[in-house]
Amino acid sequence: MQKLASLDAWTKSRELSRTAYRLTLEGKLSKHFGLADQIRRAAAAVPANIAEGYALATTPQFIRCLRIALGSATELSTHLELAVEMELVAAAPAGKAISLCNRVIALLIGLL
Numbered sequence: 001m002q003k004l005a006s007l008d009a010w011t012k013s014r015e016l017s018r019t020a021y022r023l024t025l026e027g028k029l030s031k032h033f034g035l036a037d038q039i040r041r042a043a044a045a046v047p048a049n050i051a052e053g054y055a056l057a058t059t060p061q062f063i064r065c066l067r068i069a070l071g072s073a074t075e076l077s078t079h080l081e082l083a084v085e086m087e088l089v090a091a092a093p094a095g096k097a098i099s100l101c102n103r104v105i106a107l108l109i110g111l112l
Contacts (some may be wrong), residue, residue: 004054009107013047013069016100020076023097026068029088037080040078046104064111070108077101 004010020043023029023034046069053065080098083089 003062004051007050007054007111009104009111010047010050010054011064012100012107013050013073016076016097016104017043017047019097019100020080021061023080023083023089023093027081027089032083033090035088039076039079039083042072045072046076050108057062066108066112068110070105073101073105077105078081088101096109 021040024039029036029039049065049069049072053062053069056062056065077098080089080094080101082090084094084098
């Protein structure tokens with residue numbers, strides 16, 4: 001299996017995690033602690049689960065962790081869309097995160 005850093009799903013999910021987390025640090029969203037926390041947790045879970053599955057070094061475990069990462073990425077996308085709809089975050093920065101989410105989801109589906 002390739003080195004973890006060579007997996008596009010992992011590198012893109014790390015970028016997604018940083019982007020989404022930063023959205024929760026300022027503006028109206030920073031004052032909505034529950035939603036901000038959910039965004040942070042889902043964002044961090046995506047690359048973490050990919051890394052965990054990779055480290056377990058068996059195909060069934062890797063697939064299980066990829067499915068969990070896929071669930072977290074989809075959850076994150078939903079939370080970001082909700083934040084935009086509630087006008088808690090500007091559409092442009094959130095759009096970048098949502099676009100990255102869609103890319104990560106596609107990469108995870110490709111790996112599965």
